[in-house]
Amino acid sequence: MASCDTCLVRNRAICAVLDGDELQSLNKIGRTRNIAAGEALIWEGDDSLLVANVMEGVLKLSTGTGDGREQIVGIVYPADFIGRPFGARSQHTVTALTDARVCTFTRGDFDGFARQHPELEHKLLQRTLTELDRARHWMLLLGRKSATEKMATFLLEMSERLVDASCRATDGPLDHFTLPFGRQQVADILGLTIETVSRQLTRLKADRFIDLPSRRDIVILDRQGLADLTG
Amino acid sequence: MASCDTCLVRNRAICAVLDGDELQSLNKIGRTRNIAAGEALIWEGDDSLLVANVMEGVLKLSTGTGDGREQIVGIVYPADFIGRPFGARSQHTVTALTDARVCTFTRGDFDGFARQHPELEHKLLQRTLTELDRARHWMLLLGRKSATEKMATFLLEMSERLVDASCRATDGPLDHFTLPFGRQQVADILGLTIETVSRQLTRLKADRFIDLPSRRDIVILDRQGLADLTG
DNA sequence: CGTGGCATTGATGTGGCTCAACGATAGTGG
DNA sequence: CCACTATCGTTGAGCCACATCAATGCCACG
Known part of the structure; x- marks a missing residue:
């Protein structure tokens, strides 16, 4: 059974504001669930039956047009919250990009618990405000x-x-990292095609801004140079 | 002085969850402010000194690149909440599109009040979740x-x-309305140029989907036809 | 009756998409 | 361990939707 005591994200997820007793109550209504890479947890348009905290892994939020075009609208890391509490239909699909482990609650259970714990709602509000800032910032990238x-x-x-997702102890940005995405997914994040993503990467490599030791690995060689390209 | 008693959005803004006494306390820390069309209320990157409820008018949220390209990331109507409570820097500029009247609070005052009124925070959370859904939905439009x-x-x-912004009593979508935007602003919402916006509108008019009686007026002639074009 | 700020329209250019082929890599089964 | 195959990524050629550049038109204003 799930135990918050051993939870890796205990101090970073929204649960961090809860004390021991509260955590135990929450523990009772939560269920740990493993998700394989590629598996979906929530579907767009579904009644949002569950919400969850991510303990391990990376997931994507996406929507699409009728004819199959897809846009990734959010990326979810450990300690992040997923799902749509408080009575609304889920507006996007949640899919695991890597194998993942999440701590799920039925929406009803979670809503009830949250209403009785304003501190939890406050934390959730802060997270949601941050996510909204991030989403709006991304709109500039997509549109302009x-x-x-x-x-x-x-x-x-x-x-x-x-x-955070890496095992590094140090702070600050990484100069070497492994993307949890394939090229198609990068394209779906940036609103581009897979070919354009590929060409941009090879060009950035040719111009010595980055190196590409393997399919999903990125090495940043010239951080300032990249920053100058961000527009 | 501001009085919530006569407030037009009293029952639709987040204040709706407050009872008489609470409202009076909130009233004490609030200040009504008029904003002329085109005037900015909050600047991107500013310490977010104030938050507000919109009583009247339409405002835009926008960000831009260093070289002047702009993207509108949100549109704010009466009863909507603006600003970034809880200690973060404002990530976008808020500008009035029409003459507007807002009910402002210093961030500190509002934060304090909100922390003591979980019902208010809950309402704000619901609004923020809805805004996040809307922003993410718009990312599909911008990207794909x-x-x-x-x-x-x-x-x-x-x-x-x-x-809501119209004076109509009826529910349901309007077939005739006046945009609170000029062409450039429509372009900045959709991630297009002003010329493309203009051409698209004239084409939709030529194809009898809409009529354009004046610069900012839109008449929808074939709602289903338009819906079929939305992708 | 100008005058200045929008909006429309046209001509031309180009960045990224499409279509198509090829190459690399990881997984599979002999 | 290696050949085989499926999947993913790269590269190239050509094209098209939208941007850019440049007039011209339309009101609303003084």
């Missing part, structure tokens, strides 16, 4: 940036956000 | 839709969201 600017922005953002 | 699809989506969305 060139392919090169998109790529540079993406690489720098990844080098910052993957810090 | 063609100019025609963008325009059709935009017109239908406006016909729905301007219902």
Whole structure:
């Protein structure tokens, strides 16, 4: 059974504001669940039956048009919260990019618990406000940036956000990291095609901004140079 | 002095969850402020000194690149909440599109009040979750839709969201409405140029989907036809 | 009756998409 | 361990949607 005592994200997830007793109550209504890479947890348009905390792994939030075009609208890391509490239909699909472990709650259970624990709601509000800032910032990239600017922005953002996901003790951005995405997914994040993503990467490599030791590995050689390309 | 008693959005803004006494306390720390069309209330990167409820008018949230490209990342209507509570820097500029009246609070005052009124925070959380859904949905439009699809989506969305702002008593989407935007602003919402916006509109008019009685007026002639174009 | 700020329209250019082929890598089974 | 195959990524050629550049038109204003 799930135990918050051993939870790796105990101090970073929204549960961090709860004391021992509260945590135990939450523990009772939660269920640990493993998800294989590629497996979906929540589907767009579904009644949002469950919410969850991510303990391990990386997941994507995505929507698509009727004819199969897809846009990734969010990336979820350990300690992040997923799902849509408080009575609304889920607006996007949640899919695991790597094998993942999440701590799930039925929406009803979670809503009830949250209403009785304002501290938890407050934490959730802060997270949601941050996510909203991030989403709006990404709208600038999608609406106004060139392919090169998109790529540079993406690489720098990844080098910052993957810090926690990595095993590094140090702070600060990483100069070497492994993307949890294939090329198609990068394309779906940036609003580009797979070919354009590939060409941009090879060009950035040729120009000595980055190195590409393997399919999913990125080495940042010239961080300032990349920053100058972000637009 | 501001009085919540006569506030037009009393029952729709986040204040709706407050009872008489609470409202009076909130009233004490709030200040009504008039903003002229075109005037900015909050600047990107500023310490977020104030938050506000919109009582009247329409405002935009926007960000831009260093070289002047702009992206509108949100549109704010009466009863909506603006600003970034809880200690973060504001990530976008807030500018009035029409003459507006807002009910402002210093961030510190509001934060304190909110922490003592979980019902208010809950309402704010719900609003923020809805805004996040909306922002993410817009990312699909920016990243993956063609100019025609963008325009059709935009017109239908406006016909729905301007219902409240209009004086109409009826529910349901409007078939005739006045945009609070010029062409440049529509372009900045959709991630297009002003010329493309203009051409798309004239084409939709020529194809009898809409009529354009004046610069900012839109008449929807074929709602289903437009819906078929949204992608 | 100008005058200045939008909006429309046209001509031309180009960044990124499409279509197509090829190459690399990881996984599989002999 | 290696050949085989499926999947993923790269590269190239050509094209098209949208951007850019440049007039011209339309009101609303003084």
